[in-house]
Amino acid sequence: MDERRLREAIVEIGRRLYERGYIVASDGNLSVRLPESGRILTTPTGVCKGFLTPDMLVVVDAEGRKLEGILPPSSELAMHLEIYRQRPDIHAVVHAHPPCGTGFAAAGMSLDKPLVSEVVLTLGCIPLAGYGTPSTEELVAAIAPYVPHYNALLLANHGAVTYGPDLETAYFRMETLEHFARITLVAKLLGREQPLPAEAVQKLFQIRERAGMTVPSQALCGLPDRAPSSDETLTLTRQQLIELIAETVEAVIRFLRLAR
Template sequence: MNPTDATELKEACCRVGRELAEHGWAPGSSGNISARLNAETFWITPSGKALGTVKPAELCEISILPTRQPEQTSDCRPSSELPMHRVVYENLPDVHAVIHAHLPYTIALSLHDFDFQRVIVPESVLTLGTIGVAPYSLPASEENAVAVSQLMMKHHTIVLPRHGALTFGEQLEQALHRLETLESLAQTIHLALQLGEVQDLPEAECRRLWEHRQKF
């Protein structure tokens, strides 16, 4: 990556951080964003800082292989949720961005064991495919990274119950769109449930949707 592209990517990470903060998806110092620099390294937002205030120079450069030393090329303290970002880059070479946020409606539905596999609105299939739901695990733990690793081959959008969500993509914008779609879906379902039962899309319509998705 040439220096101009690298600078733009760092700025884009910070812009996305501000967007998440404005939505209320990164309360306190929660939420984290990472972007791949090359085959061996990625940047991640630092620990203990409000995501909306992170500056490009504050991103931490991290080795994708955890065994490689030095792990960090600066004195930056990376997000404590680094393990689940790293496991994605380590195993999926086409992924260039990972976002984790504390999405209120998504978390609320997870507290009620909502089945995220249900197809209720077409957008969930068209943008998200199937949503992965990890078992609950301690935030920022290796156990959390293992939970993500067991779903990431099939899902690019993963709900972390009682905690938030993780999305990734070939570009930062794609990971962001997936995150936005998930939270919008959760908000819509939450609103609809106030009015009563919510029906799933009929199976025949789901099949048509999947065919439609394959085409595009």
């Protein structure tokens, strides 16, 4: 895609983020790598990304120095540059504050339970990166350990960032993150989350791997590398066995009390 069409794509995705309520006022930012130049095209700071025009966008180099544009570049540019630096496969970054996903991030909760098959297929799982003051190196340090291993992150007490091989994929990952946050919230309100069993998750990860999707890996999603077989021998110490029985008896007593 040439620069003119990339500029139009950023304007269009900014409009969608605003219309869906993933950003308000001057929140959020977007960027893409410009083909074969090492330069980055990004949104300016301090304007509403729902009403951008192609000429408002800013071109910076890989260190964030402004090369073209009237307005100053995004205040979260350092976070975008860190993602491009660590992931040569990534060509677009979307940062927003979608209300439900950000609610989980404000509650200190990640979205890493395998509750919905389609989400396991598309994103695997979504961790929560620690808090870092927006627009500072703290935020870069908070996301840095997660960047090589995931394609969507919650940012503690702040929002979310997603990235992909092109702008549309990065945006759809933000949509999936927010949709999954809503579904997780409903499951929590219903009082019962029922994660997919390990065998089902393993099959989904096999489909992902066949499609060439290796980030994140099954092990990183807090799931076993392989489903335990039913005839597997487990070794417990006497103390672990006593604790297991005591926990089971306690759970049964609690259940009986509730059922009365």
